[in-house]
Amino acid sequence: MKNSITLGTGTPFNLDATLGCGQAFRWEKGADGIWSGTAKGRAIQIRQDGEILSFTGADEAFITDYFALDLDLDQVLFSIDADPAIHRAVATCRGLRVLRQEPFETLISYICATNTNIPAVKKRVRLLSERYGTPLPDGAYAFPEASALAPCSEDALRACVLGYRAPYVCATAQMCADDPGWAARVAALPYQEAKSELLRFPGVGPKAADCILLFAFQQYRAFPVDVWIRRIMRRTYLPHLRERGGMSPREYEEIASFARQHFGKYAGWAQEYLYCVREEE
DNA sequence: GTCCAGGACGTGG
């Protein structure tokens, strides 16, 4: 590995938890302990040995930014540590960090992530990249630009096993290609307005919008509620919620606003720690 | 085979 960063004791970091928790879909861990993946047009390999982070394909500034190593994690964890349940999650996954991902990739990825499971999302994103992304070293492919995805037919996208999501990806990619400033505009807005902007994209509902805001726009009050998080929140904090069933917009907002009140302005980080330790039953 | 998954959308009440 060409480059390295030595993490101080004041910079807790857990590479496995960060790349394995399902926030990014383009990383794989090899048997040698090395994670291989792509981010923002780079093919990167990275491994962690205690305080030593070794990597190729990017410089120290890029790695520091992508993994948010410049953020005071201890202060974040202290602020969300509101009860025994989140305390346990933090103890288990300590060092998990919310990435700073690329907006268009995050937007399309979370449209592909509706009503499905993580392995299937990874396959869709991989196929989109291999077929419409720029080749990178070592047989990797960058996630395609909006201008590369926009001309695709619905059938071509359906062939990337997008299923019924194909027309959503098609229409959203065209909107982005026609409006290259969309991400900069969203980045400049406060949470609620930014969320309203994202909800204009076909295939983006409340949950996907919150994921995009959390993972690509550093809107840390965003609290995505999927079936896992709903289950955890019902079991731990909101026992009056129905046992199961779909989530109405009202219930989604009830859960998310409770989380913001309970965990504070870094509720999204709490969400990632809870999601990381999710269990069946 | 059945059930479920990082849900969103259209329709009818």
Add this chain to the structure above:
DNA sequence: CCACGTCATGGA
């Protein structure tokens, strides 16, 4: 406002 059915796909 709400409830409900539907939408492909793959893994358990």
